[in-house]
Amino acid sequence: xxxxxxxxxxxxxxxxxxxxxxxxxxxxxxxxxxxxxxxxxxxxxxxxxxxxxxxxxxxxxxxxxxxxxxxxxxxxxxxxxxxxxxxxxxxxxxxxxxxxxxxxxxxxxxxxxxxxxxxxxxxxxxxxxxxxxxxxxxxxxxxxxxxxxxxxxxxxxxxxxxxxxxxxxxxxxxxxxxxxxxxxxxxxxxxxxxxxxxxxxxxxxxxxxxxxxxxxxxxxxxxxxxxxxxxxx
Ligand code: OAD
Numbered sequence: 001x002x003x004x005x006x007x008x009x010x011x012x013x014x015x016x017x018x019x020x021x022x023x024x025x026x027x028x029x030x031x032x033x034x035x036x037x038x039x040x041x042x043x044x045x046x047x048x049x050x051x052x053x054x055x056x057x058x059x060x061x062x063x064x065x066x067x068x069x070x071x072x073x074x075x076x077x078x079x080x081x082x083x084x085x086x087x088x089x090x091x092x093x094x095x096x097x098x099x100x101x102x103x104x105x106x107x108x109x110x111x112x113x114x115x116x117x118x119x120x121x122x123x124x125x126x127x128x129x130x131x132x133x134x135x136x137x138x139x140x141x142x143x144x145x146x147x148x149x150x151x152x153x154x155x156x157x158x159x160x161x162x163x164x165x166x167x168x169x170x171x172x173x174x175x176x177x178x179x180x181x182x183x184x185x186x187x188x189x190x191x192x193x194x195x196x197x198x199x200x201x202x203x204x205x206x207x208x209x210x211x212x213x214x215x216x217x218x219x220x221x222x223x224x225x226x227x228x229x230x231x232x233x
Contacts, residue, residue, distance in 0.1 A: 004221065004231055007204050007219045008233065010180055011088075011182070013179070014092070015093065016178045017178055017179065018095075018097075018098060018174045019088070019097045020099075020182070020183045020193070020196055020197075021106070021186065021225075022099075022184070022185045022188075023101060023185060024184065024187075024225060025079075025082060025101070026076070026079075026082075027225075028079040028081060029077060029078060030076050031072055031105075035189070046159055048061075050156075051158050052160060052161065055127070060141060063142075066121060067137070069121060070121055070137070073103045074136075074138055078105045078109035079105075080225075081226045082105050082108075083110075085229065086109050086111050087233065089113065094177075096171070096174035096178070097115065098114075098117060098174070098193075100118045100186060100193050101116075102120055102121040102156045103121060117157070117163050118157045118163070119154075119157045120155050120156070121154060121155070122134055122136065124153070125152065125155045126148060127150050127151045127152065128145065128148055128150035129150065131146065131148070163192060168192070171196060176199050176200075179202065180201075181197065182203075182204050183197060183204070183207075184205075185206065186211070188211045188213045189211075202218045203216075203219075204218060204221065205217045205221065206225055207221075210222075
């Protein structure tokens, strides 16, 4: 495939590389995506589960959903797509992995520098004060905050909330300075994350399906992350 060869050449020539990943890269590990066939948002409404208002209305139900997702993730393992990004990081002196995923599979694969712009499902934090901790529980909603007594919540970003400031600033900087932005397994429909594509000089997209950006990027590769990414370097 000519496009694969072109993508390989561009990545090989790039000294600074940024990568943006989405739920599609974890799909081959058995973790459901949000949109598309089998996607979580096919049967569930984000406003019922992934907003501050939903948590205020029914914290128990929101926790149950996140604990169920933690269970799925705990049973999963990183796949060839995650592992290939570890290899790419080792090849490039200027490398930044930006992920919208909260599952932690990039960490478990061995990636070092990860900007988690939508947070981390394995963090439990206070809804009022700065208290937070790592939390492996997949069965029980945590009790109230040991510091201030307020409700503890999952350490993820919900719709309507700001992205973590430091990670987001670093992501914007890395993408603006990168020779290539590799975008893998995201529908590129959720902003501000999708806005990163506008800042990039050259975008290579890897996705099973067409996205709103497919016609605007330098190279759009159709296939799964687990199959395509390991062939790119
Ligand atoms: P989506 O579910 O919106 O998109 C997943 C994308 O991955 C789709 O474009 C699929 O075609 C593609 N895909 C699926 N399997 C694939 C595979 N094996 N290889 C390559 N591509 C594959 O997930 P995101 O784009 O990550 O936010 O969604 C962005 C945000 O929306 C999430 O971070 C989450 C969600 O609501 C919050 O919760 C704030």
